Amino acid sequence: MSSMPKEKSVTVHRALVLMLTYVVLAVSGGVVASLLFMPAVFGANTVARAVVPSLQVEGVDFDVTSLPQKSIMYANDGTTEIAQFYSQNRIVVPLKDISEPMQQAMVAREDRRFWQHSGVDVQGVLRAFVQTYLLRGAQQGGSSLTQQYVKNVLLMQAIEDNDPIAQYHASEDTIARKIREMLIAVQMEKTYSKAEILQGYLNIAQFGINLYGVETAAERYFNTTASELNIVQSATIAAITKNPSNYDPSVEENQAEAEQQRNIVLDLMLQEGYITQEEHDEAVNTPLVDTLDIQDVQVGCQDAGDYAFFCDYVVHKIENSEEFGETAEEREKLLNEGGLTIVTTLDVDANSLLMEEARNTIPADDASGMEIVMASVKPGTGEVLGFGINKTYDATSDAASDPTKTSINYAVDMVDGGGTGFPIGSSWKPVNLIAWMEAGRSINENLQTTTRYAQSEFDCDGYNGGSTIWSVQNALSSGTTNPESPFLGLVRSHNTTQASMGAIIGLCAVADTATELGYHDAYTGSTLQESTSFTPSMLIGTVNVSPLTMASIYAVYASNGVQCDPIAMTKVTDKSGNDIDVPSANCHQAVDPEIIQTLAYTLNQGVVRSDGAGGSAQLDNGRKTFAKTGTNGNTYVTTGGFIPNEIATFVLVGDAQGSTAIENISINGVYNSYWDGSTIAAPAWRRFMNAYAERKQLAIDNDYGQASSKYTATSSTVTSIQGTTQSSTTNRSNNSNSNSTTTNSTDGTTDDQDD
Structure with a gap:
């Protein structure tokens, strides 16, 4: 918008305008209207000084750039549109970006003497007065384009302030309102140039049902921009303002009337010399329907298609982040009116492939009622790439009675629009191995294991665990493998070895590592130490976590130990092009790279070894695979894994509401009495990762996962649960008669029995 001109001096003409306005309104409005003017206003040199106090409207900004504008959300490429948000569907553009025919059409339609008058069209007012009050004809307004701009701004401000009284006064059909508009209009033209006022009106006027501003109208009706509007398109749009509901050409029943109104505008443009007779005739003879290219009006995540779950995540991030305002109300208003350009982290390829894989694995209407939830993160950046959920996003009441629809993104924390979190089984166990190495231990120590542990041993x-007994067993076996190293304990996914590790280093060490990696409770946001999950069974995955948090943790494994908080946006600018701070990923080196490399080596061995638990996750083309499956009893099955420095993905399958067991059922036409991570979650993970690697042409680099000798030293001794050296390899037993608890879960052919 151009800079404001210097204040114009009060001319005799302007004084005459005010005097004539007074005469007209005094005759029609009587004594009440007369009281608004004092004798001093008739002095040409004192007019401005006398009326200025009455012309100022506190809290109202007539600058066009202050108008509410819609915000647009984009994918990480900055061009793929995800969604639009607005209370008023508007894109503000400068006058230079509005075609000359559009400017001319609007002036011809609304105020043909716009360029000559000083805010009030005296002839128009007199004509309206005579027609309405003396001849008792149809009521006419006689409002100038400037007055209409004033009315629109006052009404908009009243709506913004949720002030019904102000809304009434801004639109009431009274002489008092007219006087107010005239006074402000005169002052407007002392402050703003004609071009600026026309620019403001073209951006604030209503051009259809919840459609504001000429740029939005051009996009809606003709799939073009305001700068490209031709004569017939301009006349069509200019005609709408008189009656936005009845002249909206996108409504089929309106089209005959809309064409007639368009032709009236064309007649007026010809009359004013804006177009030639030939241009007029050609435009009039063009059927309206042949000129339209109606574009769907979309608003919010409801209309975002397969981007909807990600869209909803971003909206929650904006609403929950102080960067966008001090209160939730301020943040919501900024999103809907601030004209934001939001560039998100969504990778179109990743999100599309995730949604496709989710639906292919378990159709939304599958009789099993099971959900599959997938989340992917870019390692080393915290950027959330996308989600896969086998449901259709629907935030309306229809979702309550349709199991194929939901507005809950089960991949994220509750505060971000998700659920309460899930226990994930053995896909948790890499956390234990990192904690083990951070305690200075070797992954090849031989540990004495058992199936019964006093919880006090984890103190x-x-x-403080007390004397309660924790009974734990491995999959397909009620016994244990003894002795066994932490390395083989993860490769084979044996619960008993995880328990032994936890008893040796203490539960706090594992919880501290989890926090280091970015773990928090999906329901409360708390750390493990602060949650009800802080018990020994957390060692085998009885935590409460979202799939996105787990994808983020696996991203630490994929980036040589760099931990980043998940982020949804990389750049946000306001309607003036100014940057708004976005939540930071806070990336930092959280884990020793040698530990991460040793963990990666172990994860890969769990996939490629014949006794490994994750063989169903092996990627194509000889690509080194790093993945871990998990099963939480008969409720949820999972798989987490990564391609180094490229992508980390976590998959969870089960009934998100927790009411149906994932056993003895058919899923997508396949029956299994026993479902685990390797039978459904890992294959889905593998198919997606292969498809993404192919789509992105990711290079195969198999150097990742070089175990460090610092953490792989071999030992011929057997370490007991208490850390002392034993000469025997027999199972350690605990004969305590205290109350005991049993933890069961399963994963893979040699995996665990996790709770």
């Missing part, structure tokens, strides 16, 4: 500063 540490912050945890």
Whole structure:
């Protein structure tokens, strides 16, 4: 918008305008209207000084750039549109970006003497007065384009302030309102140039049902921009303002009337010399329907298609982040009116492939009623690439009675629009191995294991387990493997070895590592130490976590130990092009790279070894695979894994509401009495990762996962649960008669029995 001109001096003409306005309104409005003017206003040199106090409207900004504008959300390429948000569907554009025919059409239609008058069209007012009050004909307004701009701004401000009284006064059909508009219009033209006023009106006027501003109208009706509007298109749009509901040409029943109104505008343009007779005739003879290219009006995540779940995640991030305002109300208003350009982290390829894989694995209407939830993160950046959910996003009441629809993104935390979190089984176990190495231990130590552990053996500063017995067993076996190293304990996914590790280093060490990796409770946001999950069974995945948090944790494994908080946006600018701070990923080196490389080596061995638990996750083309499956009893099955420095993905399958067991059922036409991570979650993970690697042409680099000798030293001794050296390899038993609890879960052919 051009800079404001210097204040114009009060001319005799302007004084005459005010005097004539007074005469007209005094005759029609009587004594009440007369009281608004004092004798001093008739002095040409004192007019401005006398009326200025009455012309100022507190809290109202007539600058066009202050108008509510819609915000647009984009994918990470900055061009793929995800969604639009607005209370008033508007894109503000400068006058230079509005075609000359559009400017001319609007002036011809609304105020043909716009360029000559000083805010009030005296002839128009007199004509309206005579027609309405003396001849008792149809009521006419006689409002100038400037007055209409004033009316629109006052009404908009009243709506913004949720002030019904102000809304009434801004639109009431009274002489008092007219006087107010005239006074402000005169002052407007002292402050703004004609071009600026025309620019403001073209951006604030209503051009259809919840459609504001000429740029939005051009896009809606003709799939073009305001700068490209031709004569017939301009006349069509200019005609709408008189009656936005009845002249909206996108409504089929309106089209005959809309064409007639368009032709009236063309007649007026010809009359004013804006177009030639030939241009007029050609335009009039063009059927309206042949000129239209109606574009769907979309608003919010409801209309975002397969981007909807990600869209909803971004909206929650905006509403929950102080960067966008001090209160939730301020943030929501900024989103709907601030004209934001929001560039998100969504990778179109990743999100599309995730949604496709989710639906292919378990159709939304599958009789099993099971959900599959997938989340992917870019390692080393925290950028959330996309989600896969086998449901259709629907935030309306229809979702309550349609199991194929939901507005809950089960991939994220509750505060971000998700559920309460899930226990994930053995896909948790890499956390234990990192904690083990951070305690200075070798992954090849031989550990004595058992199936019964006094919870007091896991005591540490912050945890007191008492004398209760924790009974734990491995999949397909009621016994244990003894002795067994932490390396083989992860490769084979044996619960008993995880328990032994936890008893040796203490539960707090594992919880501290989890926090280090970015773990938090999906329901409360708390750390493990602060949650009800802080018990020994957390060692085999009885935590409460979202798939996105787990994808983010696996991204630490994929980026040589760099931990980043998940982020949804990389750049946000306001309607003036100014940057708004976005939540930071806070990336930092959280884990020693040698530990991560040793973990990656172990994860890969769990996939490629014949006794490994994750063989169903093996990627194509000889690509080194790093993945871990998990099963939480008969409720949820999972798989997490990554391609180094490229993508980390976590998959969860089960009944998100927790009411149906994932056993003895058919899923997508396949029956299994026993479903685990390797039978459904891992294959879905593998198919997606292969498809993404192919789509992105990711290079195969198999150097990742070089175990460090610092953490792989071999030992001929057997370490007991208490850390002392044993000469025997027999199972350690605990004969305590205290109350005991049993933890069961399963995963893979040699995996675990996790709770």
